[in-house]
Amino acid sequence: MTIEVSPTGKVARLGAHHRWTIGAAGVVAVVLTALIVLMKPSAPRGWENGSFLNDCCGGLTLHDGEMALNGKPATRYTIGRDAGGFYVLPRFYVGGMDNLGFEIDGSRPAAKLRLDRLPDPQEVQVPGARETFLFERRPGVVP
Structure with missing residues (x-):
């Protein structure tokens, strides 16, 4: 469970909805990074022959x-x-x-x-x- 402190000093707990949103954003970031790395163009095989x-x-x-x-x-x-x-x-x-x-x-x-x-x-x-x-x-x- 994540606890957040507001500027007034009150403690607020993040609900399940917020945790789910943060987790989903992390998964999307990982997937996008993997796609960028995998889509990097490489030299086509055989062009140097x-x-x-x-x-x-x-x-x-x-x-x-x-x-x-x-x-x-x-x-x-x-x-x-x-x-x-x-x-x-x-x-x-x-x-x-x-x-x-x-x-x-x-x-x-x-x-x-x-x-x-x-x-x-x-x-x-x-x-x-x-x-x-x-x-x-x-x-x-x-x-």
């Missing part, structure tokens, strides 16, 4: 949440968007190694691989130890 090449490291293929490096399965990834734009976030750290290929390191935090746009990205930026490598989509190359 493609194969990208760079002379230093070779090929990077993105296909429905699976990343392949130089034709070999490497790791899963998710797509996200922040103030810098769209990105691919691998499960493990993936980076370019100067003229050697790719580095995959499960002990380091994953780094965002930046996409120039979605859908149909034409470029992917992959971090490296000393520089960022630009991978370009090659026409006719299918994931």
Whole structure:
């Protein structure tokens, strides 16, 4: 039971009707918050799919949440968007190694691989130890 004190100092009790109204308002607030969170638009699955090449490291293929490096399965990834734009976030750290290929390191935090746009990205930026490598989509190359 809820007790309310009026400005004159008198104690008043809230009736069942008032408690019901307050409870219903709380339920409505929770439902609306859940709907807003669930309706947040996400990047459509598959819009990032493609194969990208760079002379230093070779090929990077993105296909429905699976990343392949130089034709070999490497790791899963998710797509996200922040103030810098769209990105691919691998499960493990993936980076370019100067003229050697790719580095995959499960002990380091994953780094965002930046996409120039979605859908149909034409470029992917992959971090490296000393520089960022630009991978370009090659026409006719299918994931």
